[in-house]
Structure formats: C-alpha cells, structure tokens
Amino acid sequence: RELLWGGPLRLLDHAAMRRRAAEGLAEIGVNVPSVEVAVGALSGGQRQAIAVARAVLSQARILLLDEPLAAMGAREARLIIDLIERLKARGDIAIAMIAHNYAQTLEICDRVVLMQHGEITFESAAAATSAAELLEIIRREYRAARAG
Structure with missing residues (x-):
C-alpha cells in the first residue's frame, strides 16, 4: 500500500514505502539485492517471490498459486519452495497451489x-x-x- 504524507496534497512518502517494502520482504525471508531494483531485472524466482510477498504483505488470508514453479531452474524453484514452507510454518495464511509437477506438489503440500x-x-x-x-x-x- 502507498504510504502518504498528510496534508491537502497527500504526497507519496517514497522513503517510508522503501523501508516498509524492505521490512516486509525480510519478514517473510525474501532476498532481493535492493527494493529499488526494477522487478524486471530480477530472476524468475525473485519475481515470483515478490508476487507472493505482495499478497502476503497485503494481509491476504488465502494465497492461490498457479504453477508457481513453472519454467524455473532448480535454484529458483528451491527459493519459492522455501518461501512456501516458511509461510506454511507461520500458519496465518491458507495456500492453494495448482501444479502439474507431482513430485514438487507432494514435497510442498x-x-x-x-x-x-x-x-x-x-x-x-x-x-x-x-x-x-x-x-x-x-x-x-x-x-x-x-x-x-
């Protein structure tokens, strides 16, 4: 969510937004070089982690993942699997996953x-x-x- 300065113009507080993004990503264990890096410059696994983090940090109660590991290498898939495992351990969000890789599905679900x-x-x-x-x-x- 956008953080705004008060007053009649309601300007975006970019520093507070960057700080909150960094805190939120750290809170769920997502590592990115910097919150100022364009999402397009991140790896596929990092982009997927950012998408999951957006949902979690918006306080979603249900997370629906559609082929979250598709077209990812082993390292990137491991990053997402680890993130899903951490979210499961927290116990405050229900996760439904659509997937066709049964070995990975059985590992996660x-x-x-x-x-x-x-x-x-x-x-x-x-x-x-x-x-x-x-x-x-x-x-x-x-x-x-x-x-x-």
Missing part, C-alpha cells in the same frame, strides 16, 4: 486434490500418496475418457 472438468476425482493427504499413484489415476481417467 499437505493435501492433494485431482480435478477433471471441474470435478474432484481424487483427494488424499500428500503423505498417503505418491507421484506414481497420481500419474496412474490420471492415466486411468484419460483412458476412460478416450474410451468414452
């Missing part, structure tokens, strides 16, 4: 829900299933749909 055409086809605790089981369920659903 507490529960797994498979959906097809808007219908839940499988639901389980992440610890009670495996990537192989999820793939087999999807193959079975695909074959059934093709046989149709």
